[in-house]
Amino acid sequence: MPSEYCECKNSTNVFTKINDKGTFDICDDCNKEIEGSFKYFNQHDGKKHDFYDEY
Ligand SMILES: [Zn+2]
Numbered sequence: 001m002p003s004e005y006c007e008c009k010n011s012t013n014v015f016t017k018i019n020d021k022g023t024f025d026i027c028d029d030c031n032k033e034i035e036g037s038f039k040y041f042n043q044h045d046g047k048k049h050d051f052y053d054e055y
Pocket of ligand 1: 030
């Protein structure tokens with residue numbers, strides 16, 4: 001059963017995509033999502049945010 005996520009050991013490049021819930025990284029080599037890369041918008045967990053923190 002093929003994985004829905006990128007399985008490249010060393011992706012040459014990734015790019016970030018945005019949907020209505022958050023952002024996620026896509027592997028440029030296979031065009032699949034990087035597992036665990038999804039970041040939801042509006043996280044209220046008190047941790048440092050990678051996105052929107054500058055506003
Ligand atoms: Zn890949």
